[in-house]
Amino acid sequence: MLLKFKKTVPVKNLTRNENELDTAVTAAIETGYRHFDTAFAYTNEHFLGRTLKRAMENDKRLTRKDLFITTKLPPNGMDPKDVQYFFRKSLKDLQLDYIDLYLIHFPVAARRSEDDYAIFPTKDNGEFDSRDIDPLDTWKVLEKLVDQGLVRSIGLSNFNSEQIRRIYDNARIKPAVLQVECHAYLPQFELHELCKELKIALTAYSPIGAPGQQRDKELALISDPTLTPLCQKYGKSPAQILLRYLTIRDIIVIPKSTNPKRLQENIQIFDFSLSEEDMEVMNSMAKNRRYFSFTSYKGMPDHPQFPFRIPY
Numbered sequence: 001m002l003l004k005f006k007k008t009v010p011v012k013n014l015t016r017n018e019n020e021l022d023t024a025v026t027a028a029i030e031t032g033y034r035h036f037d038t039a040f041a042y043t044n045e046h047f048l049g050r051t052l053k054r055a056m057e058n059d060k061r062l063t064r065k066d067l068f069i070t071t072k073l074p075p076n077g078m079d080p081k082d083v084q085y086f087f088r089k090s091l092k093d094l095q096l097d098y099i100d101l102y103l104i105h106f107p108v109a110a111r112r113s114e115d116d117y118a119i120f121p122t123k124d125n126g127e128f129d130s131r132d133i134d135p136l137d138t139w140k141v142l143e144k145l146v147d148q149g150l151v152r153s154i155g156l157s158n159f160n161s162e163q164i165r166r167i168y169d170n171a172r173i174k175p176a177v178l179q180v181e182c183h184a185y186l187p188q189f190e191l192h193e194l195c196k197e198l199k200i201a202l203t204a205y206s207p208i209g210a211p212g213q214q215r216d217k218e219l220a221l222i223s224d225p226t227l228t229p230l231c232q233k234y235g236k237s238p239a240q241i242l243l244r245y246l247t248i249r250d251i252i253v254i255p256k257s258t259n260p261k262r263l264q265e266n267i268q269i270f271d272f273s274l275s276e277e278d279m280e281v282m283n284s285m286a287k288n289r290r291y292f293s294f295t296s297y298k299g300m301p302d303h304p305q306f307p308f309r310i311p312y
Contacts, residue, residue: 021047022054024258029055029062031263037179037205037254039072039105040090041119049095069094070177072105072157073142074119076112078133083141089116091150098150102142103157103179106294107305109133120297127299135163135305136170143173153177158294160307161194168198179203182251184242184282185221185289190312192251203252208242210291226285234272237265244269245282 021044025036038048052069056062071094077086091099109131113121121129145151155177156164168174178195182188182204195202209221227238234241239255243266246253255266274282293308294300301309 020258022051024263025051026055027260028263029059031260032267033263034066035068035070035254037070038094039103040074040077040086041072041105041117043117045071045090046093049093053095064096068100069096070101070103071099072103073138075106075108075110076116076119076121078104078109078135078138079112079131080133080137080141082112083138083145086116087145087150098152100151101153101155101177102145102151103155103177104135104138104142104159106158107135107156107160107163107307108294108300108303109135109138109305120300122298128297128303130299130303132304135159136167139167139171143171146173155179155200158307160310161191161312162310163305163307164194164198164200168200174198175200177201177203177252179205179254181206181290181292182246183207183209183221184224184245184285185209185287186291187283187286188312189286192249201252202250203254204246205254206291207246207251207253207255208239213291221289224285226281230274230278230281233278234274236269236272240265240269241274241282244272244274245279248274248279 025048036048036052038045052067056064071090073083073086077083087102110119111121111129111131123129139154142151142154146154153176154173155175156167157179159167159178164175164178175198178191178200180188180191180202182202183206188202192202211220211222222238222242224238227241230241231238236244239262243253243255247269257263257266290308294306300306
């Protein structure tokens, strides 16, 4: 079922301005998007909730059943005793009776402070203020949310293969989705194979790379010259080639855009297919380039649950 939700709008950093978010989400709905991906950490669930409620009030043909809403538990909410609080807050802000998909956003837990939105708090010395919480204990609370009818499916985000396997082997309700950074520079071949083995749907965030995360003199993925002949051959933009590459591999993509033209372009990718030879060309672009490594948080890589200490 989840693989049907290819028309997805990630609300991460989309905007924290209500008017801008309203315009972007309204345009997305009119374009045909029905899956909205957000998170407690993005601090705009309340804006999205208002906008979706208004959209359903203005168009009676659009119902809750038409929408698929994903949100995520923040690192500072991973203590089993805190999960319900953060989930209920998301549910209230989104103005929903249930969440379609609820993910553990990151396997490393953070200390909870008085500020609910201090997702990655720091100590006085500047180090990341972490907690040593077993994600499996957090997962068991998510299972109870499913039992209560508050969540339809549960999953993971930014977990590595060992962490995924451990959750899967010990879970009463298996993970439905794994959301990770995935694009032509970081195609996640091995992780994808594990997901297929375990029947977990893989969702790619930053599927066209992260233009705002470039290193000095580094070429943006979307500007890679490898894409030029493919764009000419298929009459498509670099973004469309990059998105189609992933969807052909049965990976769900969640590209970010507030531009109505880009929103339209991003879903016009199912009227063509890349040849086997061109898929091999795309595969050859792999360079293990991770844009979101979370290493900027001092001390984060030393945490026992830090996911990127192993290849995948």
